[in-house]
Amino acid sequence: MASAQVLCCHFDCRGVQVAPIVSFPVWNSLTTPKNPTLRFVNSTLMQADMIHTSQNKIPHVLTVAGSDSGAGAGIQADLKACAARRVYCSTVITAVTAQNTVGVQGVDIVPEDFVAEQLKSVLSDMHVDVVKTGMLPSLNIVKVLCGSLRKFPVKALVVDPVMISTSGDVLSGPSVLTGFREELLPMADIVTPNIKEASVLIGDVPLKSVSDMRTAAKLIHDLGPRNVLVKGGDLPNSSEAIDVFFDGEEFYELCSSRVNTRNTHGTGCTLASCIAAELAKGSSMLSAVKIAKHFIETALDYSRDLIIGNGAQGPFDHFLALKNINQHSCGQNRFHPNNLLLYAVTDSAMNRRWGRSIAEAVKAAVEGGATIVQLREKDAETRDFLDAAKVCLEICRSHGVPLLINDRIDVALACDADGVHIGQSDMPTNLARTLLGPEKIIGVSCKTPDQAQQAWIDGADYIGCGGVYPTNTKSNNRTIGLEGLKEVCQTSKLPVVAIGGIGLSNARTVMEIGEPNLKGVAVVSALFDRECVLTETRNLHAVIS
Ligand SMILES: Cc1ncc(COP(=O)(O)OP(=O)(O)O)c(N)n1
Ligand SMILES: Cc1ncsc1CCOP(=O)(O)O
Numbered sequence: 005m006a007s008a009q010v011l012c013c014h015f016d017c018r019g020v021q022v023a024p025i026v027s028f029p030v031w032n033s034l035t036t037p038k039n040p041t042l043r044f045v046n047s048t049l050m051q052a053d054m055i056h057t058s059q060n061k062i063p064h065v066l067t068v069a070g071s072d073s074g075a076g077a078g079i080q081a082d083l084k085a086c087a088a089r090r091v092y093c094s095t096v097i098t099a100v101t102a103q104n105t106v107g108v109q110g111v112d113i114v115p116e117d118f119v120a121e122q123l124k125s126v127l128s129d130m131h132v133d134v135v136k137t138g139m140l141p142s143l144n145i146v147k148v149l150c151g152s153l154r155k156f157p158v159k160a161l162v163v164d165p166v167m168i169s170t171s172g173d174v175l176s177g178p179s180v181l182t183g184f185r186e187e188l189l190p191m192a193d194i195v196t197p198n199i200k201e202a203s204v205l206i207g208d209v210p211l212k213s214v215s216d217m218r219t220a221a222k223l224i225h226d227l228g229p230r231n232v233l234v235k236g237g238d239l240p241n242s243s244e245a246i247d248v249f250f251d252g253e254e255f256y257e258l259c260s261s262r263v264n265t266r267n268t269h270g271t272g273c274t275l276a277s278c279i280a281a282e283l284a285k286g287s288s289m290l291s292a293v294k295i296a297k298h299f300i301e302t303a304l305d306y307s308r309d310l311i312i313g314n315g316a317q318g319p320f321d322h323f324l325a326l327k328n329i330n331q332h333s334c335g336q337n338r339f340h341p342n343n344l345l346l347y348a349v350t351d352s353a354m355n356r357r358w359g360r361s362i363a364e365a366v367k368a369a370v371e372g373g374a375t376i377v378q379l380r381e382k383d384a385e386t387r388d389f390l391d392a393a394k395v396c397l398e399i400c401r402s403h404g405v406p407l408l409i410n411d412r413i414d415v416a417l418a419c420d421a422d423g424v425h426i427g428q429s430d431m432p433t434n435l436a437r438t439l440l441g442p443e444k445i446i447g448v449s450c451k452t453p454d455q456a457q458q459a460w461i462d463g464a465d466y467i468g469c470g471g472v473y474p475t476n477t478k479s480n481n482r483t484i485g486l487e488g489l490k491e492v493c494q495t496s497k498l499p500v501v502a503i504g505g506i507g508l509s510n511a512r513t514v515m516e517i518g519e520p521n522l523k524g525v526a527v528v529s530a531l532f533d534r535e536c537v538l539t540e541t542r543n544l545h546a547v548i549s
């Protein structure tokens with residue numbers, strides 16, 4: 005691959021008296037500043053321009069595309085991609101498709117006058133930075149769009165020349181091709197054909213290799229767009245997805261690993277929208293393309309096992325969040341008080357003493373019957389803690405056991421743990437809830453009924469109550485005894501787990517205090533300051549079950 009270079013691109017549409025780039029520091033250096041007031045003909049709009057060039061302006065992409073009822077591609081993918089990339093996205097709908105993971109069952113084209121009306125509504129009112137196009141189902145719609153772009157110039161035009169859906173259905177006919185070639189592509193800052201579309205654009209010449217893709221990129225560039233990205237995802241016999249980027253001077257081969265998944269519906273729309281989003285934020289073209297490719301690769305990898313629909317090609321998850329909902333339940337079911345029964349709390353010093361890693365200790369605990377695990381790694385470096393947490397998370401998830409992080413909300417967020425356990429001097433519970441969102445589990449240490457009441461108000465899920473008995477594991481920790489535990493249990497609206505000095509010899513006594521919301525015991529040394537964690541956990545489990 006050629007080495008990176010600073011691109012000197014002009015992101016404005018061709019043949020137009022272009023807008024200045026007054027509010028884009030990055031692009032300022034890449035474009036020719038012109039008088040801002042030349043931009044719009046009417047004075048109301050000039051005023052709007054003044055307002056929008058303030059520092060609070062939000063990067064804005066307008067997508068001109070078709071709706072996909074299955075929401076994997078089209079307008080819906082564009083909206084999700086822009087939201088995921090933190091860019092505002094407005095929409096002009098060119099067609100409504102009845103579509104799912106099997107294919108396209110129907111297409112209803114929006115009359116061109118109404119496409120024009122939508123374009124005018126958005127472009128005359130909002131400050132659009134970048135226009136991205138998808139399905140343009142008729143020549144007249146292409147013409148209407150080009151006319152609108154001449155009237156309301158934007159800083160960049162990203163053209164995804166959608167002609168055939170991923171399921172093989174034709175989304176725009178041959179007349180549109182003329183519109184692409186003659187009007188739209190000459191205005192484009194980048195065009196992003198896949199192999200089939202590139203082949204159609206250059207006159208139905210089949211592309212079989214990266215070398216063919218380069219040739220096609222050059223020929224498409226000759227049609228007028230400033231940059232061309234020929235996407236090689238569909239190239240047969242390749243273990244990598246190689247895209248060819250051509251800026252008119254240099255070729256770049258952008259490689260990413262081919263993700264083995266059926267969930268690729270909407271990758272083209274998403275890629276083009278991501279490019280548009282990054283351009284709207286001020287990226288150079290090459291870095292916008294690279295960021296977009298990386299985003300797709302990550303999202304596909306994350307979504308590789310999602311099951312949405314019965315067809316051959318499923319949508320993927322732009323927000324990298326759905327998998328967790330599936331895997332370990334959410335909402336009402338995400339945490340069950342019975343999870344507290346045998347609560348294993350790790351201690352790095354103890355594991356070190358016994359020569360085992362955190363992951364080995366956690367594996368033994370869950371195999372021995374621990375029903376929830378907390379990583380309490382007081383002296384670990386953040387990076388090491390995070391790495392260990394990721395490994396432990398996999399172990400716990402494979403056993404259906406929730407994994408919580410002690411104290412460190414940042415680590416919990418970074419590894420997407422199931423929740424946290426926090427004390428009275430850690431992050432306030434209400435703030436932790438805001439940071440972690442409604443789905444994560446939050447446990448709070450409480451010694452008194454007042455603290456338990458406050459934890460409930462602040463959105464905790466359970467209470468850790470102790471130390472019940474004296475312990476060497478936590479210094480300066482007041483012991484509250486069985487009486488203190490009872491008092492908290494009797495007033496707490498949340499389930500309670502007892503902690504502190506609990507082990508084989510006294511666990512049953514604790515559980516037998518007769519408080520219905522005492523759901524289990526949390527133990528550190530009784531499991532981890534022992535030679536065999538597996539055996540100790542099994543034995544303790546037997547005592548309290
Ligand atoms: C289940 C459970 N209960 C109580 C604690 C103690 O938490 P905290 O008071 O924040 O003290 P540290 O563990 O941070 O020293 C706990 N960790 N787990
Ligand atoms: C973290 C914590 N919080 C209250 S007591 C305690 C330590 C419990 O450790 P052990 O189970 O070894 O007594």
Ligand SMILES: [Mg+2]
Nearest residue numbers: 411426427430
């Ligand atoms: Mg703490």
